[in-house]
Amino acid sequence: MTTFKGIRGTAIQVVSSDPSNPEIGQIWYNSSSGTLKGYLNTGVGVWSSGGNMNTPHAVFGGAGTQTAALGFGGRTTPYPTFTNSTEKYNGTSWTATGNMGTARYALGAAGTQTAALAFGGYTAPTGTGATESFNGTSWSTSPATMGTARYFLRGIGTQTAALGFGGYKATLTPRYLTNTESYNGTSWTSGGNLNTGRYGSGGAGTQTAGLAFGGNVPPSTAATESYNGSTWTSVNSMNTARSGLGGVGTQTAALGFGSPTATELWNGTSWTSNPTGLATGRGSLAGAGTQASALGFGGYIPGTGAVTTTESWIYPSIGTKTITVS
Numbered sequence: 001m002t003t004f005k006g007i008r009g010t011a012i013q014v015v016s017s018d019p020s021n022p023e024i025g026q027i028w029y030n031s032s033s034g035t036l037k038g039y040l041n042t043g044v045g046v047w048s049s050g051g052n053m054n055t056p057h058a059v060f061g062g063a064g065t066q067t068a069a070l071g072f073g074g075r076t077t078p079y080p081t082f083t084n085s086t087e088k089y090n091g092t093s094w095t096a097t098g099n100m101g102t103a104r105y106a107l108g109a110a111g112t113q114t115a116a117l118a119f120g121g122y123t124a125p126t127g128t129g130a131t132e133s134f135n136g137t138s139w140s141t142s143p144a145t146m147g148t149a150r151y152f153l154r155g156i157g158t159q160t161a162a163l164g165f166g167g168y169k170a171t172l173t174p175r176y177l178t179n180t181e182s183y184n185g186t187s188w189t190s191g192g193n194l195n196t197g198r199y200g201s202g203g204a205g206t207q208t209a210g211l212a213f214g215g216n217v218p219p220s221t222a223a224t225e226s227y228n229g230s231t232w233t234s235v236n237s238m239n240t241a242r243s244g245l246g247g248v249g250t251q252t253a254a255l256g257f258g259s260p261t262a263t264e265l266w267n268g269t270s271w272t273s274n275p276t277g278l279a280t281g282r283g284s285l286a287g288a289g290t291q292a293s294a295l296g297f298g299g300y301i302p303g304t305g306a307v308t309t310t311e312s313w314i315y316p317s318i319g320t321k322t323i324t325v326s
Contacts, residue, residue, distance in 0.1 A: 062286025106157030202247025
């Protein structure tokens with residue numbers, strides 16, 4: 001007969017209080033509470049505080065990973081001043097780097113910390129289709145501009161294979177756009193339109209396997225759509241309708257968070273709400289990373305303005321869990 005000791009190499013200990021520094025996979029019986037416990041995968045994700053940005057940013061671009069992120073542009077303090085400020089994150093702290101050529105907010109973003117792309121956005125008095133690329137040190141302006149200048153659009157993909165979709169432009173009818181464009185490193189090309197025009201949505205995935213979720217129609221929506229490189233298809237909606245949220249991940253493993261706190265996970269078919277959300281509720285924040293390891297940074301809090309707050313996400317988290325028969 002197989003026993004826990006035979007598998008794990010240790011017996012289940014009886015203790016009066018939970019161990020202060022357990023190992024992953026360790027199981028024990030707490031005699032004080034009369035429960036069997038283990039230090040296991042909890043099946044839920046957790047947010048924890050990270051290093052603050054040097055400059056408050058809201059409605060701005062984000063790219064990269066949890067430990068190598070990039071934040072650029074947006075609105076800053078005093079709100080609603082535009083900024084071209086750019087910062088790098090190393091997993092612990094933010095460092096200022098080369099500024100964008102054009103200060104703008106509500107822009108699209110794609111790529112990594114050393115190969116990022118910024119496109120679209122608002123530059124007074126209207127939207128722009130201007131495109132800039134980042135090489136890890138400085139920004140350069142691309143001669144290519146988007147076919148439809150706009151702001152509050154969403155960007156996904158890489159520096160040489162990006163996708164921009166949705167957005168807002170006051171001079172167009174309707175103002176809430178369905179337009180989709182792809183970038184090949186040289187030029188922008190029109191793609192299939194979204195089924196639901198929206199701005200301020202979340203996004204995840206690649207140029208040929210994308211996901212759009214949430215946003216403002218108006219009002220805020222929970223609608224989700226997947227993209228195959230040419231056509232958008234409506235799929236199951238989020239649990240919480242919202243706009244100005246952060247989004248990271250892939251078409252089959254995405255994470256939507258913020259606006260103000262709620263965090264949801266997408267498995268390629270449906271959304272699941274995480275029991276806990278961001279510690280600091282905010283909208284208009286940026287995101288970087290994956291569904292398993294993400295970063296949410298900056299954002300806007302009503303009455304406060306743009307913020308520097310950074311939080312790291314780990315899913316699934318490891319922690320003490322009570323073990324039941326079920």
